[in-house]
Amino acid sequence: MSRVIIAVFDGLQPAQIDSSVCPNIHQLSQDGCFFESHHPVFPSVTRINAASMVTGVNPGSHGLPGNTFVARDFDPGRVLSAMEPELAAIASSGLPVLYTPTLQEILSTVGLEYMSIGVGTSGNAYAHNPRGEEFGGATIHPDFSIPSSLHANLLSSFGEWPAESIPNTDRYVHAMDIFLDFVLEEKNPDVALIWSSEPDKSQHAFGVGSPESCAALSQADAQFGRLLGYLEASPNHKKADVLVLSDHGYSTIIGAVDIEGEMKRAGFHVGPGPEGVLVASNGGSALIYVGEANRDLADRIVSWLISNEWCGAILASERLGHIEGTIPASVISYDGPRCPDITVSFKWTSEMNVERFAGHVYSTGGAPGLGQHGSMSRHEMNNTLLCRGPSFRKGERILSPSGNIDVMPTVLDLLGVTVPESIDGRVLEEAFSDFEGEIVSETREYVATRKTEKHTYEQSIVVSRVDKSIYLDEGNSSVRITKI
Structure with a gap:
């Protein structure tokens, strides 16, 4: 049975994939496929990109247009923060959080399952599977879980979550423990995702390419190394296809x-x-x-x-x-x-910043010299996608345009599930080992x-x-x- 494992590193730019900082990610980028022209959706912020990853459509279609937004159909007089309490309130009102089916909703029709765990914002985690109570699968976050009963069970088995911090390494270590021992080993879903909040948190706090953000990325990469070691040793996952991606790029x-x-x-x-x-x-x-x-x-x-x-x-x-x-x-x-x-x-x-990373932008918050994203800057509209496994070519640099909207259809195709014609994304077939055609872009x-x-x-x-x-x-x- 095919398995797909996805590791997301929030805010990771392709230019940051360096063997001295993140050797495990770097090695995977050399062994598999490196999409050099990968794109987030705009605005280049997290929660809408999480939604696009699991729906395969752009924000105009899925209904989550920003980290903050106005839901005219829910409360037209107020700006909402797309966090779990607000999104859950939309769902409780009888309105959809996302207008289009998610990965789990589609997988459930053929008896397959998607599980995710993340230590980023609660809204990011919630967007992966808002209707999990109805359609199955699971979402795990320090503040809540879907289904809700899972939260107490995990606290009993794995203990309390560490406090949020910068870098957020302790929480990511705890998440990786749950991911390896519970999600992969015990539940063994068809698709499993783990989301690191680094280097994003440290880049907001200290700047792109700062010593602190590099250290945070190195620590997250070490945990990714744990995952790769597990996959290599696990009979159920030895032949899994692995995707590494980020939600957006970055600027100063x-x-x-x-x-x-x-x-x-x-x-x-x-x-x-x-x-x-x-x-x-x-x-x-x-x-x-x-x-x-x-x-x-x-x-x-x-x-x-x-x-x-x-x-x-x-x-x-x-x-x-x-x-x-x-x-x-x-x-x-x-x-x-x-x-x-x-x-x-x-x-x-x-322009380069002091650490020699390109891209400067005005921002609605933060301070000069620190990291930010959300604009149409080419440095924020280029993010990371790496693919390695039996389905993919080896050592390939792929130049054709791709985006976060392509994650869901590609995962469905890897599992042999029919891709809905209504989605905006496409199957990234140019990365497949048996592809012999040509991708035409304009x-x-x-x-x-x-x-x-x-x-x-x-x-x-x-x-x-x-x-x-x-x-x-x-x-x-x-x-x-x-x-x-």
Whole structure:
């Protein structure tokens, strides 16, 4: 019976895979397939990418558009944090947390099972299998489990979870104990995933490539080495296919933007109501919900946004109609019932930080020099995917575009399960050992401009495509001073 094992390292950039820092991950990248053009979905934040990994669709379809967002169908007057209590409240109201079927929901129709364990946020863990009580499988997190009865059982068997810390090594060690002894050895599901919150936590706290974040990654890699050793020795898993991935890339903060405060100072009403604006901060981007999709108000907001040095690319929902200077959110499948009316990705550069990692960006939080993500920066829109096992080619560098939306269909195909035609992702067949075809991709640039008395704002978004699957490569803006 085929088995698929997935290890996620939150915020791991391909450029960080170095033999001196993470030898186990590095060796796997040399032995198997290294996807050099792998993409998260935008915004490049964790919880929406976790949802895209298990649904195979973009955020416009699955309904979780950010780490913070407004669920118009649940509470249209409030910005929600996508954590387990809030997401569980949506589910308890009778509304779906995710609009499309998850990996476990599909596997359950053919008698297969998916189990995950993670030490990141509770919302990240919850998104993997929100309907687990109904469709089976399991999600394990320090704060809760699905099914709920599992939480107390694991506390009894493995003891209390260590306190959360930076680096979060103690929790990850505990998670790996449960993953090896309970998930793999006792339950032996068809698909099993373990999620490390490093190097993300340390990069937020100390910066990309800092000694502290490198040490955290090394410690997480050592636990991954435990997993590889177990798989090699286990009769049930010796021939398992292993995927290593991250949820997003990373940048270094140029400066922090209090976008709510700045909008208030500019005269906008931040709050519910027909003339109100709700702002969901997502690191390198901000999601702006305009009261009653007020087009005139939205136009004034865009006019104000482009006057700021931190303003990068701007998307607008088709609910508003055409707004000069914006690009339709639908070009990257980011237009849906819970998606914002206006999305601004902050401006970024490719300058190196002090540790020689490329990428700087403005951010809704944090401090200059620390790590952040969430924007359309090419350094955040390129993340990690490695594959090794009997199904995959050996020692292959794969250049065709791929993304987190491709994880679910690829896993289904590895297990011999029919992939739903409705999903956005594709099977990454170019990595398979028996593949003899050719992957054809194309790249398109979308451009929009808006002139004011003082300057001309121009933005550009670059999107790659393979068949119907689209991948956002980058998006940014430039400003030209108007000649008098």
